[in-house]
Amino acid sequence: MKSTTTTFFLFNLLLLLLHISVSSSAPLLPKEALPTKSGYLPVNSATGSSIFYTFYEAQTPTSTPLDQTPLLIWLQGGPGCSSMTGNFLELGPWRVTVSHRQNVEHLGVEPNPGSWNRIFGLLFLDNPIGTGFSIASSGEEIPRDQISVAKHLFTAITGFLDSDPIFKNRPIYVTGESYAGKYVPAIGYYILKKNLHLATSKRVNLQGVAIGNGLTDPITQVATHAVNAYYSGFINEKQKSEMEKAQLEAIKLVKMGNWSEATDARNRVLDMMQNMTGLATLYDFSKRVPYPTRLVTKLLRIDEVKRALGANESIVFDDCSDVVGDALHADVMKSVKYMVEFLVKNSKVLLYQGHFDLRDGVVSTEAWMKTMKWEGIEKFLMAERKVWHVNGVLAGYVQKWASLSHAIVLGAGHFVPTDQSLNSQAMIEDWVLDKGLFSNEGEETLPSKFRGPV
Ligand SMILES: *[C@@H]1O[C@H](CO)[C@@H](O)[C@H](O)[C@H]1NC(C)=O
Ligand SMILES: *[C@@H]1O[C@H](CO)[C@@H](O)[C@H](O)[C@H]1NC(C)=O
Numbered sequence: 001m002k003s004t005t006t007t008f009f010l011f012n013l014l015l016l017l018l019h020i021s022v023s024s025s026a027p028l029l030p031k032e033a034l035p036t037k038s039g040y041l042p043v044n045s046a047t048g049s050s051i052f053y054t055f056y057e058a059q060t061p062t063s064t065p066l067d068q069t070p071l072l073i074w075l076q077g078g079p080g081c082s083s084m085t086g087n088f089l090e091l092g093p094w095r096v097t098v099s100h101r102q103n104v105e106h107l108g109v110e111p112n113p114g115s116w117n118r119i120f121g122l123l124f125l126d127n128p129i130g131t132g133f134s135i136a137s138s139g140e141e142i143p144r145d146q147i148s149v150a151k152h153l154f155t156a157i158t159g160f161l162d163s164d165p166i167f168k169n170r171p172i173y174v175t176g177e178s179y180a181g182k183y184v185p186a187i188g189y190y191i192l193k194k195n196l197h198l199a200t201s202k203r204v205n206l207q208g209v210a211i212g213n214g215l216t217d218p219i220t221q222v223a224t225h226a227v228n229a230y231y232s233g234f235i236n237e238k239q240k241s242e243m244e245k246a247q248l249e250a251i252k253l254v255k256m257g258n259w260s261e262a263t264d265a266r267n268r269v270l271d272m273m274q275n276m277t278g279l280a281t282l283y284d285f286s287k288r289v290p291y292p293t294r295l296v297t298k299l300l301r302i303d304e305v306k307r308a309l310g311a312n313e314s315i316v317f318d319d320c321s322d323v324v325g326d327a328l329h330a331d332v333m334k335s336v337k338y339m340v341e342f343l344v345k346n347s348k349v350l351l352y353q354g355h356f357d358l359r360d361g362v363v364s365t366e367a368w369m370k371t372m373k374w375e376g377i378e379k380f381l382m383a384e385r386k387v388w389h390v391n392g393v394l395a396g397y398v399q400k401w402a403s404l405s406h407a408i409v410l411g412a413g414h415f416v417p418t419d420q421s422l423n424s425q426a427m428i429e430d431w432v433l434d435k436g437l438f439s440n441e442g443e444e445t446l447p448s449k450f451r452g453p454v
C-alpha cells in the first residue's frame with residue numbers, strides 16, 4: 001500500500017515536472033499563429049533602408065487559384081506608429097492576451113474570429129521607415145512629407161507583389177487608420193498616377209482605399225472638436241468658446257503656412273479637451289482605461305517573438321517612434337483631400353469611424369467629406385443613411401453613393417476592429433465585395449464623364 005502511494009506520488013511529480021518543462025518551452029507564438037511570410041522589403045538598396053512586413057494569406061480564399069482573391073494592405077497611423085498594433089491588437093488573425101499567475105503578467109496570443117484575413121490576403125507594413133521593426137539607415141532618409149512616404153511604400157509594395165507570382169494581378173485595397181488618413185490617400189494617388197505611365201502588366205491593381213477614423217483634411221477637422229464635445233455633453237458653453245479660440249489659432253497658422261506651429265496648436269486643442277473632459281482616452285469616451293497597446297510592445301520586445309517574425313533582433317520595438325513623429329511634425333496639418341477626390345473618381349473609397357472617438361470621429365470626417373470636389377458629392381449627401389445590421393443586430397449606419405461609402409460603427413472607438421471585430425470584418429468584406437449595404441444594386445450608374453481616365 002505504502003509503496004503504491006509512493007509510486008503514485010512520484011508518478012504525479014514526474015507529470016508535474018513534465019508539464020512545467022513543456023509549458024515553459026511552448027512557443028509564445030504557436031506555429032499556426034505565424035504569418036504566412038514576413039521580413040523586410042527594401043526601399044533603398046544602396047542604404048539598406050527597408051520596410052518590415054507580416055503577411056497572412058486568406059484563411060478561406062474567395063477564389064481558387066488565388067489570383068482573384070483580394071489583398072488588403074494595412075497602414076497604422078501616428079505618425080510613426082507600428083502596424084504591428086493593427087496586427088496583434090486589432091484586425092490580425094491572432095491577438096495578444098494577458099493573464100496573471102502569482103502576480104506575474106504572462107503574455108500569449110489567441111485567435112481573432114473577426115480577422116480581416118478570413119477571406120482576403122492581409123499585409124501589414126511598418127511605415128514609414130524608422131517605425132516599428134522597419135529600418136531607416138539614417139534620420140535624413142525618414143520621409144518628411146506624403147510624397148516621400150508614397151515613394152517608399154510603392155517600392156515596398158511592388159517588391160512584395162513581385163516576390164511571388166501568387167500575388168500578381170490580385171485586386172488590392174489599401175486600408176489604414178488615424179494618421180494613415182494621410183498615408184492611404186498618398187499611396188493610392190501615387191499608384192493611380194504611376195499606373196498611367198506603366199505597361200498594363202506592370203500596373204498595381206488598386207481597386208479601392210479605406211480609412212478608419214482618419215486625419216485627412218486637418219484644417220476642417222480641427223474646427224470640429226469644440227462643437228462635437230459640447231453637443232456630446234462633455235464640456236459647457238464657456239469651455240466650448242475656449243476651445244474654439246484655440247482651434248482658430250491652429251487654423252490661422254495653417255493659413256499662414258506655419259506648419260510646425262500649426263501642429264503644436266492642434267496638440268494644444270487636444271490637450272485642452274483632454275484636461276476639460278478628464279477622460280481615460282480621447283480615442284474612446286466610453287473607456288475607463290486606454291487601449292492596451294503596451295501589451296503589443298511587451299510581446300514584440302521578446303527575442304523569441306522577434307526571431308519567429310523574422311524581425312531584426314537588435315531593434316528595440318516601440319509601438320510609436322518619436323523620431324518618425326518628429327520627422328513628420330510639420331506634415332501633420334497638411335491636407336490630402338485632393339488625393340481622396342482623385343481616388344473617388346478613379347477607384348472606390350470607404351471612410352469609417354468608431355462612434356466613441358473624440359479625436360477623429362464621425363463629425364470630424366463628415367465636415368470635410370461635404371467639402372469634397374467631386375461631381376457625385378451632392379448625390380452622396382442626399383443619399384439615405386441606412387441602418388446597418390450584422391446577423392440581425394444593430395451594427396451602425398452606412399451611407400453610400402457610387403464610389404463613396406461612409407460607415408459609422410457603433411460600440412467602437414478609434415481602434416474599430418479591436419472593439420467590434422466581427423462587425424469590422426463584415427464591413428470590410430461587404431465593402432470589398434460590393435455586398436449588403438455596399439452593393440451597387442438599384443443605384444443609378446455614374447455617367448462616364450464623372451469618371452477619370454484610369
Ligand atoms: C510663422 O513662421 C514665420 C517664418 O518661419 C515666423 O517668422 C513667424 O514667427 C511664425 N509665426 C507664428 C505665429 O508662429
Ligand atoms: C493640461 O493640463 C496639464 C496638467 O495640469 C497642464 O500642464 C497643461 O498646460 C494643460 N494644457 C492645456 C492646453 O490646458
Ligand SMILES: *[C@@H]1O[C@H](CO)[C@@H](O)[C@H](O)[C@H]1NC(C)=O
Nearest residue numbers: 048135136137312313314315
Ligand atoms: C539590424 O538593425 C541594426 C540597427 O538598425 C543594423 O545596424 C543591422 O545591420 C541590422 N541587421 C540586419 C541583419 O539587417
